[in-house]
Amino acid sequence: MTSTSHRALRLLSLLGSRRTWPLRDLAARLAISERTVRRDLDTLRELGYPVTSVRGPDGGYRLGTGYVLPPLLFDHDQALAMAIALQTANTSVFGLQDDTARALATLQQAMPETLRAVMESLRLTKLRNYWEFPAPPIDPAALRTVGTAVRLRHVLVAEFLRLDGTRPAPGDQDFATARRLEPHHLVVWAGRWYLIAYDLEDRHWRVHRVDRLHPRPTTRSFTLRDLPGGDLALFVMSSHDRGDTPAAWQCTGSARLNLPADIVARWAPGGSVVEHLDTNHCRLTLGAWSWAGIAGILATFDTDLTEVHPPDLLDACRQIAHRYAAMTSTELTGPVRP
Template sequence: MADTSRRALRLLSLLPARPQWSLGELATRLGAGERTVRRDIETLRQLDFPIVTVHGPGGGYRLGAGHTLPPLLFDEDQALAVAVALQTAPSTVFGLGDDAARALDALTQVMPARLRASMEALRLTRLRNYWEFPAPPIDPAALKTVGAAVRHRHPLTIEILRADGSRAEPGDGDFTPAVRVEPHHLVVWAGRWYLVARHLADEAWRVHRVDRIHARVSSRTPFAASDVPGGDVAAFVMTSHDRGDTPATWQCTGSARLNLPAGTVARWAPGGSVVEHLDAHHCRLTLGAWSWAGIAGILATFDTGLTEVRPAELVDACHRLAHRFSAVTESPEPARTSEPG
């Protein structure tokens, strides 16, 4: 009986993980025969769990609508994934700290002792080091608006906000008129939320920082799905040099002209830096760090020619690093000691 109960709980945790399961897949994951799985499914149906049989060559089983699974039906991997997600979400979404902590406590209380011990072991202590490139947490209301529009394929009207989140008024030097877009994807990269959208005015695909736009639904009529240029959403976001980013707040901020295309630099530049397209083979990178030597070190990772380095403090830091590296290459090789035989 205990084995049957454990198997039934495991079955309930598997069903919502996919839109549909074949009988063979369920049997393999549960380590049981297909006849046994059929009996377990019938048992769950008698307990009013709406498990639907899908007929046909590609048939199987799926969990019907109208039933919410309680947290205690998570398996160990799912529980640990939720524990990590609840502890890391507040760093990217504003105002979730208390709610996430309460949800984690509630989830922990209903877990069996073995799972509770595993979750407690993953209580994270978030530490910051000097090489983090932080982003401000995003407003959950903005995230809900954009996320729902992406999910339901509802066109949006968006306004570009200032770096501090305020709205520019007509007549301001940085004012840009609102535009209508088709929101296709919501992407999280380097601690920042990005909207991948197709602009209706010129049919161009662009990437926008969600915390740098004010969005409202402009139509409830769904648009047709389209593929981003190249067909790879991740590559499109990472190689788009104009993502609405502005330099993060740092003790030191500098820039340089690089002999590389903007798309290449955008992919490897730290979050919170700005890549400006100059021509097909050159771009300007603006970034910050905790020291001028830190910026110089990051620039060196691109392994290309640098010009128009600014400000003078960054130029001095580059010279100092070059002198240090030169001294390293000119140092005599230390004598080797023989290994004991």
């Protein structure tokens, strides 16, 4: 059961948001009874915090003016949010990356040991990618479990979730049973969170989408292994089998490319899927705001394309080819002079 002091700190943190909290909402957020909330409110008053009652249909409790919160009063969820926000901050502004790193270090030094452990559990690597598309939300509990396992070097037992985030039914043949993983690195790339792990079942390195995992912690320790090639960024970006699924777009199409899957995976937009066909060929499925947009992205790979689907995408490719052919013809012959 949560201690009285811990509850009081969480209650003070909620009241510090400067909003009015109905009693039932405070009880729900703290997972305690309304009677216990009243006792904790009285405790805060005894400590000198001006907790006031607000009457009326929109009434409840809030902190009055003139109070001072203890420094860096964060609960575990807030510490997790701070770690994620600071480490995934946009690095396109000059100097911001160094500033956020220093801010994170300052916060960690000023926090109690338990909260510092929460933040340190999410020491992640953010890889640069110019195709940043929205990604599905991740369960904070799963993120904490994975991050802590990476930090402590503890084996994870993980089930793979369906596309809608639900766990597979018992006996579902389309999904593998829970697997034992050695979690080595937590990475953010193209707006998605990935776990780089060594699979103890088939003895291979894997890249897994964190939002597609249902992880369970263990206390079994492991020794860090050397990542193949030694380049974390290259390993993640060139791994085509990352459990990715096409992002939701107005138009979605695919084509067979005369390039290896690892090359295409490195440069494909976030939210696209690369399927390995053979050593020199793969299939790319991606989306865009228009069929011409998909055709334009496919053209950036500068290779032969076959098996283009659906017909709308093939028509867009023909239209673009016609435009470029007309442009090239004009450039060669020159404009007609009067």
